[in-house]
Every structure is written in C-alpha cells, then in structure tokens.
Amino acid sequence: MKKLSIVDIANHLNVSKTTISFILNGRAQEKRIGKELVERVQKFVEEVGYKPNSLAKSLRTGKSNIIGLMVEDISNPFFASIARLIEDRAYKNGYKIIYCSTDNDTSKTKDLIGMFRDRHVDGYIIAPPEGIEDDISSLIKDGMPVVLFDRHLPKVSTDFVEIDNLFSTYNATMHLVQRGYKNIAYITFASQQTQMQDRMQGYKDALKESGLKPSALEITFDQNDDLIMGPINTFLKKNKNIDAIFFGTNHVGTCGLKVINNLGLKVPDDLAIISFDDYDVFKLFSPPVTAIAQPIEAIADSVITVLLNKLNTSSQHISSQSIVLKTELLMRDSSKSKVSVTA
Structure with a gap:
C-alpha cells in the first residue's frame, strides 16, 4: 500500500496542502482554521493511519x-x-x-x-x-x-x-610494586588515542619512580580474539621472569586470562593480574581479578x-x-602480596 502524503490528504478532502500542514503541526488555532475542518482532517488522518515523514518534518x-x-x-x-x-x-x-x-x-x-x-x-x-x-x-x-x-x-x-587515565594506571601499578612485584608487564592495544597514551604513561611513571624497568606489549586491535591471544602467548613464553601483568583494557584482559589458563599458570602464585575496566568476567574468575572501575x-x-x-x-x-572523573581500584585476590620467604 502506498504511503499517504500531505498532498494525498489535501486532494482527498479538497483542502489546500498548506492548511493540512498547519493542522497536522498544531498551528490551526494560530492560523484561525475552523474547528469543524480541523476535526474532519484529524478524523481522516486517524482512519488512514497517516504518519508524518520525520525527515521531512525535521527539514521544516x-x-x-x-x-x-x-x-x-x-x-x-x-x-x-x-x-x-x-x-x-x-x-x-x-x-x-x-x-x-x-x-x-x-x-x-x-x-x-x-x-x-x-x-x-x-x-x-x-x-x-x-x-x-x-x-x-x-x-x-x-x-x-x-x-x-x-x-x-x-x-x-x-x-x-x-577519566583520569594517567593517575589510574600509576596508582594500580604502585599497588603491585607495594605488594612486592618487580617484573610488571603492561599489555594493551597499540593506539595513539589520548586515553591509551595516558594509561601507558601512568604505568611507566610508577615504574620509573620505583626504579623498575617497564616491559610493554602493544597489540594491533582485531575483532578476532585469536589474533590478540597469539601475541600474548608468545610474549609470556619469551618473558618467563614476569611476575605481574597489567592489562590496559578489559578486552585485552579477558583474552589474557584465556592465555594464562591455557599455559597452566596460577594466579597470583605465578602471575599477579590487574586489568583496566571492571567486568563481570573478572569477578567470576578464580581468583577474582583486581580491576580499575570507571564511574x-x-x-x-x-x-x-x-x-x-x-x-x-x-x-x-x-x-x-x-x-575529568576519578576511577576506583577494586582490590581482589589476583594481586595479593607476593609470598616471600623470611628467615
């Protein structure tokens, strides 16, 4: 069935299209259009189920x-x-x-x-x-x-x-340092975007202040998780001295947890974990993952x-x-203090 236009309604009722337009746009009183004509137009419009073209209306x-x-x-x-x-x-x-x-x-x-x-x-x-x-x-x-x-x-x-990305990663990295971790890797997507650059800088600032060396892996973003997991897998096999990982986004974090499971690594005994962007998966992982929650x-x-x-x-x-809003570091068991042997 052909969609009716204002012209069709005007022709059917033998009324000018301008008058029809005024009535449909609620301007009948302003234009002193008679009540009887308004009711006739409204009744016909209701019967035929006329819907105005929203694009045409926005142009008007x-x-x-x-x-x-x-x-x-x-x-x-x-x-x-x-x-x-x-x-x-x-x-x-x-x-x-x-x-x-x-x-x-x-x-x-x-x-x-x-x-x-x-x-x-x-x-x-x-x-x-x-x-x-x-x-x-x-x-x-x-x-x-x-x-x-x-x-x-x-x-x-x-x-x-x-959010305050730089302070968020600085604060979370210092949390790992204070719990005795010394070889802290940062795994994230390669990006020149301001929030990603600030996150990387916060991580580097915390390590520099603590006299520790940064170890960062930047991965090209892909919708296919296998192409994110592959580089993480290679990185972890090559850098066996790493004792903690900070994931720069929840997407990288979930891919990283799959790799850690596949490699049979224990959290936090083999690797402490923190991720940016809290996510249900992090609460359900065993042990639950420490995460930065955005407001x-x-x-x-x-x-x-x-x-x-x-x-x-x-x-x-x-x-x-x-x-610029503040985040919250939700501390969970994935970043518990490193077990040290005391005399």
Whole structure:
C-alpha cells in the first residue's frame, strides 16, 4: 500500500496542502482554521493511519529530536552500559538515540558522521578514533553540539568527558610494586588515542619512580580474539621472569586470562593480574581479578547533561567543558602480596 502524503490528504478532502500542514503541526488555532475542518482532517488522518515523514518534518522545523551516539564497539560492556544510561536520560528529555560502532576505523567513522548529517540529528556524542579532527571541526563550525567521551582530540576544541587515565594506571601499578612485584608487564592495544597514551604513561611513571624497568606489549586491535591471544602467548613464553601483568583494557584482559589458563599458570602464585575496566568476567574468575572501575553512571550523566545544555541553549558560544572523573581500584585476590620467604 502506498504511503499517504500531505498532498494525498489535501486532494482527498479538497483542502489546500498548506492548511493540512498547519493542522497536522498544531498551528490551526494560530492560523484561525475552523474547528469543524480541523476535526474532519484529524478524523481522516486517524482512519488512514497517516504518519508524518520525520525527515521531512525535521527539514521544516530544523529539529529531529534525535542524537547520534558513536562508540568504538557497542557490544563492549563499558560502551553498552554507558549507551543504555544515555538513552534513558535522553528519552526522558524528548530525544531518541541512534547508535553505531566505529570499530576505531577512521573511514567508517567519516561515513557514519555523513549518515547522521543526512538524518539531521540534533547533536553528537562520540568516542572518537584518530583522524576525524576535520570532520568534527566541520560539525562544530556548522553549529552542531558535539560532546566527546572516553578520550578527546587535542586539536579540536569541544566538550569532553573522560577519566583520569594517567593517575589510574600509576596508582594500580604502585599497588603491585607495594605488594612486592618487580617484573610488571603492561599489555594493551597499540593506539595513539589520548586515553591509551595516558594509561601507558601512568604505568611507566610508577615504574620509573620505583626504579623498575617497564616491559610493554602493544597489540594491533582485531575483532578476532585469536589474533590478540597469539601475541600474548608468545610474549609470556619469551618473558618467563614476569611476575605481574597489567592489562590496559578489559578486552585485552579477558583474552589474557584465556592465555594464562591455557599455559597452566596460577594466579597470583605465578602471575599477579590487574586489568583496566571492571567486568563481570573478572569477578567470576578464580581468583577474582583486581580491576580499575570507571564511574559508568557519572560518565553517562555528565555526557548527556552537557549535550542537553548545549541543545537547550541558543548560543553556540558557551565555553567548552573538560570533565575529568576519578576511577576506583577494586582490590581482589589476583594481586595479593607476593609470598616471600623470611628467615
């Protein structure tokens, strides 16, 4: 069945399409359109089940009430939890969310920004990959509200919400040092993103301060876990002196735990473990894994609050906010003090 348009309704009722448009957009009283005609149009619209074209409406009103949310991977528990909380707050404020995963792919992200532009979304929430500075600058120049989270782009001046990555890894590495571990490896994804660079720096700073040598493995990200586990397996076989491992993300952490199990290594007797981003798997592992917990609710709340404020303020010249939140180190049995033999 062909979808009815305003023109079809106007032709059927022998009324001008402008009048129909005013009635459907709630402007009948303002335009002094008779009550009887309004009721006739509304009755017909109800009978035929007419639904206005939201894209056409957004072109007329300049507002779609849709927010575009772009994350690295919507199936990742960290991003999924934040997206869910943002969606709830947005919906209560009259906005719907369109999600997508960028896979940290610059080209895909550019395409997705184009898709959101075509849909006339009102604002953007983005966990940005590298290389999209020009695209985001272009959105901001066109007056679009943009809030970045999880990481920021140093060359782009816009609002962002993130955590204190450098202190988080520094603090967790010192936790291992204080428990007697001396050969602490850091295993993470290779990335130039601000949050990943800060995490690496925090680890290095703690070891330097403690007079210990860093031993880092950076793995190229891949959706196939086998291609993440392979390098970890090779690294552990080659570096048998390592007594503790710090995983830079929960994805690397879960892959690392599989490798440790496959190699028959005992935690924490053979290897102490800490991972960034707490995750149910870490609580269920035996022994439970010490992890850095990000304040998921506070991140989501800050992101949507900043964006809604921008959407509800006519001036685009509000100064950009940089919100940095604290994490929590959840100490569990995977990083218990190293057993030392005393005389």
